[in-house]
Structures are given as C-alpha cells and as structure tokens.
Amino acid sequence: MATNSPSSTSDIIISSSSSSHQMETSHLPITAHKLNGQNYLQWSQSILMFIRGKEKDDYITGASAAPETTTSTYKKWIAENNMVMSWLVNSMTADIGENFLSFDTAKEIWDTAKDTFSDKENTSEIIQIEGILHDLRQGNLTVTEYFNTLTRLWRQLDTFEVHNWNCVTDGFLYKKIVEGKRVFKFLLGLNKNLDEIRGRIMGVKPLPNLREAFSEVRREESRKNLMMGSHQQLNMAESSALNTQFGPFDNRQKIKGGSVDPHFSRASPLDRRDSLFIYL
Template sequence: MAESPTVDPESPYYIDPDYESNENLPMAILSKSEDNYFIWKSDFLLFLRSKNKTGFVDGTIQQPEPTSPLYHPWKTCNARVMCWMRSSLSEKLLIYVTFAETAHKAWVYLRILFVPSVDFKIYELRVRLAMLRQGGDGDDESVGSYFGKFMRAWAELSEYDPVPECKCGGCHCEGVKRGKEAREKEQRYGFLMGLKKELSFVRTRIMLMDPPPSLHEALVLVEQAESVMKSTRI
C-alpha cells in the first residue's frame, strides 16, 4: 500500500505534526508604506520552499475535486499557507487577502496591488537606477552600502525584465550568453556612473581595462581605492 502524501516529507501535501499557526516567520512584514514587496516576496518564497509549499501560491497545485483523496490534505495545506501569509502582512494589508478562497488568489491579489503593471514597474526601476548615486542622501555612504542598494534594484528589475532565454532548443548561437554579458556590462556601467566624484580616478582606470573586469571585480577595485583614500585621511 502506497504511503499517504500527508506523511511523506517530500510531498507538497505533507502535514507537519509540529505545525504552529503563530510560527515566527523569518521574513520581512509586507507593508505598503515601506514598499518592500520584492523583499517580502523573496523571503516568503524561500520560506515556502523550505516547507515544499510553493505550489499553493504559484498555482501549480490546484484544488482537487471534493471526491479526491487529496481534497482534505489540500484544504489543510492551503489553510496553513494562508496563515503564514497573513502573519507576514501589515494590519492594513489583511483586508486584501481576508476573503481570498485560496492562497494562490491571495498571492495574485497582492501582486496586483503592488505591481499593477509590469511595464510601469520596469520603468520605475529604470528611473531609480538612473538616479541612484553613492551618498545620494547627503551622507558619507560607503561603496559597499551603495552597491547593496544598486544590486537590490537590479535584482528587482531582473524579476520583471529578465534576460531573454533561447527557445529554439540546442542552438549554438550563444544568444543567452551574449544577453547575460550585455546585462552585466549595463550593470557595470551603472555602478561606476553612480560613484561619488572622489572615486572618479578608479572609475576611469576600470573603464580603460582590457578585457573589462566583471561587475564584482570592479567592486573589489573600487573598495580597495576607497580603503586607500580613507587611510590617507588619517
């Protein structure tokens, strides 16, 4: 006799006997005022992967028919995912998911609320990246801190505007490779453009390197230059 999926830890229908509805979730609380949907989404999906429950929000695990032996396990797992989701929302956002019948619908409602238009979101992120500057808030921001903000914006942009994947199957055009190289080149230019004026000398040196360094190699070079600058001020 086959083992029930509710007791198989590898199954998305696994029902953990140690489940607690008020489990402390290792993630950010989604808030409209903080505009942290991308961070929350990444954290929540990571948490669901650890529970093997991502299918309940991305729609790949659909509700079985009431006559199916998986119907009641699905209801239990869906309810648990809904509880986790509600526990990770600010109080003002609860109304948007309270009446959702499934975790997938609640997930879609939140996506529409925070990203009503993918094209407009891409536009907003492109504008943010174009205006991002080291110390843009008037403080003496480190290169590391600036790079963190820069890569967060790029990670979000890549979510909505990824490098196109080759769909012809088994081709040798290296289109995907070239697309990724072009994306990294764009990132390297953007990172260097946003550096403060005191680091313009290292920006010029990096731009003249042949072959050009990777984005992270450029970061190391800039951080080394920053360290030297700070040591000469002492």
C-alpha cells in the same frame, strides 16, 4: 548486531512529524511586508520565500491539486491548503485580507491578489529607480556603501523588468551588455581621488565584471586611506618633536605689536644691535 525495533522506528517517524508541525505552526512573523495594496512586489517575494521555506509552494502554483474526496489523502490536503490560505490572509492588512476569506484554495487567493494588486508594466517604479540611479554618485559614501546602494537599486530594477527570451543565448548576451553598462555606471560615479584606478580598470580588455571592478576600487580606497593615515601620523610626530625641542611657538614673545623679548630689553645697545638680525 543491534537492530531497530518497530517501536523505535515509529518513535522516529512521530518525532520527525512533530518537528515539521512545530516549524509550520511557529509564531515567527510571516512577513514584514503586509500586503496593503501598494506593495505587491515586496509582499509577493516575501510571502513566497516563507511558503517555499515550508515546502508548501505547490499549493499556490497549482501543482498540488485537490484529490478526490474519497481518497485517504484528501483530509491532509484540505488541512495543508487551509494552512497556506491562512498564511496568505494573515500576511495582508485586515481590510484587504477580509476580501479573501471566502476563497476555497490558496491558489485562488494567490492568483487573485496578483491580478488585483500587481502593476504588470511597473512603469512608475522603473522610472523612479532609473531617476535615482541617474543622479547617484559616491559623494560622502565609502566605496562599499556606494556599491551596495547601486546593487540594491539594480536588483529592484531586475525584479520589475521581466524579459521572456525566445533564445537562451539572447538572454545571456543581454545580461552581459547590462553588466558592462553597470560597470561603467559604478566607475563614472566614483570620486575624483579614485581617477587613477578608474582609468586603469576602464583600460582593461575585456572589461572586468562588476564585482571584480568593485574589489579593485575598494582595495585602492583602503590603500589610500592607509597612506593618508600614515602621513597624518608622521606629521603629528614631527610636530610633537619640534614642540619638544623648541617649545610651543605661542610661548615665545615677538617684537610685533610692541612685544619685546625680555632678554632683548635687558641687553646692551651693542648686543641689541647684533641680536636684531636674529629677531628680524
């Protein structure tokens, strides 16, 4: 039976370490949301996602504290802490990043950025989003586009509105209440041609959740679009059949406006009298 030699095991470890280092030093942009003083929420979520993807979030939460300088792990900690610091500073605009160059740890940078740039109450953002939601209707949007717009705004609202519940049950109940209100908002903003499916859903007890309601409405929209397309094709087919049988209406001369059918003008007076009933 074959066994792994010490050298092959060592090669695997080196290869794994090299791969990890390449991932951490890749030239992919850290975030598309550079901290500019006005976008702390977007920046913090984006950079946190990046740092967690590198498994280095302990350096900004404080879970990875600096070891004693005499320990064998100190040098590695310094290197990784500085790497996270560079990620944070490079994800800021130049004028803001300069203010953090003299900091000693990634956690200090993270905490100071939060204290300096975050709007703890987020009042203005919440008012703005609530105003957009209040006025939003389906209009010219498809059901899917309308639903996606709503859910994007609701996610932003959830990010700004942070509630610390004393009881898990209270938090769960609050989410159910919010979900129900959002189902009503989605349904009430639909166009008139979806009144029937809206009434059906609102009559269901218990009320479906948001995604179930969206799925039902989207299917109804697809059904209506399919029927409308079939109806239009049928009308076009009937029109084409009539044109083939009788010819275009515009090519037939009429009596109105002084136009006289050539056949009518060449006919005898008696024939014209009999034919008059046809043309009238």
